[in-house]
Amino acid sequence: MTQTEAEVNDLRVQALHRRLAEHSLGGHWQERERSPALVPHVWPWEAIHSCLMESGEVIKLGHAGDAANRRTVQLVNPAITNLKSTSRTLQMSIQLVNPGETAECHRHMAAALRFVIAGDGTAYTNVEGEKMLMEPNDLVLTPHWTWHDHQNPGTKPVVWLDVLDVHLANFLDAPIHENYNESLDQNGNYFAGSSQPVVHEDGYCRQRYGVMRRRGVSDGRAVPYAYKWRDTLAALREMAAAGERDPHDGVLLDYTNPVTGGPTMPTIACRAQWLGPGEATRAHRHTSSTIYHVIEGEGTTVVGAEASGGAAYDWGTRDCFFVPSLGWHRHVNRSKTAPALLFSVTDRPVLESLGLYREEAA
Numbered sequence: 001m002t003q004t005e006a007e008v009n010d011l012r013v014q015a016l017h018r019r020l021a022e023h024s025l026g027g028h029w030q031e032r033e034r035s036p037a038l039v040p041h042v043w044p045w046e047a048i049h050s051c052l053m054e055s056g057e058v059i060k061l062g063h064a065g066d067a068a069n070r071r072t073v074q075l076v077n078p079a080i081t082n083l084k085s086t087s088r089t090l091q092m093s094i095q096l097v098n099p100g101e102t103a104e105c106h107r108h109m110a111a112a113l114r115f116v117i118a119g120d121g122t123a124y125t126n127v128e129g130e131k132m133l134m135e136p137n138d139l140v141l142t143p144h145w146t147w148h149d150h151q152n153p154g155t156k157p158v159v160w161l162d163v164l165d166v167h168l169a170n171f172l173d174a175p176i177h178e179n180y181n182e183s184l185d186q187n188g189n190y191f192a193g194s195s196q197p198v199v200h201e202d203g204y205c206r207q208r209y210g211v212m213r214r215r216g217v218s219d220g221r222a223v224p225y226a227y228k229w230r231d232t233l234a235a236l237r238e239m240a241a242a243g244e245r246d247p248h249d250g251v252l253l254d255y256t257n258p259v260t261g262g263p264t265m266p267t268i269a270c271r272a273q274w275l276g277p278g279e280a281t282r283a284h285r286h287t288s289s290t291i292y293h294v295i296e297g298e299g300t301t302v303v304g305a306e307a308s309g310g311a312a313y314d315w316g317t318r319d320c321f322f323v324p325s326l327g328w329h330r331h332v333n334r335s336k337t338a339p340a341l342l343f344s345v346t347d348r349p350v351l352e353s354l355g356l357y358r359e360e361a362a
């Protein structure tokens with residue numbers, strides 16, 4: 001029996017594939033495994049909060065090296081539960097520090113930020129020696145490789161959102177982490193109080209990185225900084241009253257790097273948003289994903305092409321939700337009387353700085 005030309009070729013292709021694999025090579029025409037597309041999702045605050053409070057009772061906040069040296073509940077994108085990741089690049093988690101507790105000092109290549117949800121204003125994050133007080137809706141930055149520890153000397157639990165570019169840092173093989181005090185005493189215990197000394201009181205960063213500052217204070221990287229909610233809210237109100245609106249996002253403020261005027265940090269941009277009563281924005285899409293936290297209000301975000309219906313994601317106060325890269329989306333404030341206020345984080349600065357950002361309006 002003679003083989004056809006096609007059969008002969010097929011055998012040669014199979015042999016070629018074996019040979020490629022043997023030498024750790026691959027052909028462009030061969031199939032490969034693809035990571036699943038991320039999906040839009042809403043995490044209701046009630047579920048996050050009840051799990052977090054339960055963790056406060058059963059998960060002890062321990063020392064460096066212990067699994068629970070931070071007590072956080074992590075938001076997980078349902079498409080990639082195995083990776084325990086909120087987006088491809090960013091992780092949003094909710095952290096609890098009970099009265100009298102300390103989350104010990106460390107630093108890592110991943111940049112982090114905290115957006116405060118609840119507390120009596122006495123808890124603080126010590127960033128590079130500055131005692132940054134955490135009042136509700138404040139934003140506190142711990143840029144990459146800055147020392148940070150969290151203390152709650154008050155009488156009420158303090159709860160905040162953590163956002164880290166940890167998945168991006170890991171993807172780029174930069175997972176470096178260092179604990180402030182690695183030393184053990186004679187009994188093999190960590191020294192008590194693994195926290196850095198306070199050398200600057202609250203507000204030092206606003207003086208250091210304000211309009212009057214010494215030369216060469218920043219080389220363009222992020223600086224440790226705390227944005228007070230009273231300033232953010234005043235600016236949002238003023239813009240809302242003046243009718244200054246972005247067609248896709250309502251009243252929109254960027255938290256800028258105070259020295260460069262650029263994005264909050266090189267890998268994460270933070271924004272605050274105000275949707276007026278009944279406001280509905282126009283749809284757009286872009287190559288960058290967004291994780292939202294609802295500061296206050298009730299609304300709906302429609303995600304997906306209008307032609308195919310789009311899916312409505314309802315949200316309320318303190319819920320978190322995710323809009324994936326390239327997903328068409330628009331926001332609606334369901335209240336006819338109250339504004340809806342959103343805090344959000346995106347990886348847009350990464351895409352922009354690499355020439356990968358593209359936006360399309362409906």
Ligand code: GTQ
Binds near residue numbers: 070162
């Ligand atoms: O508080 O320093 O959610 O190091 C993940 C890693 C919080 C923190 C997180 C961390 C922290």
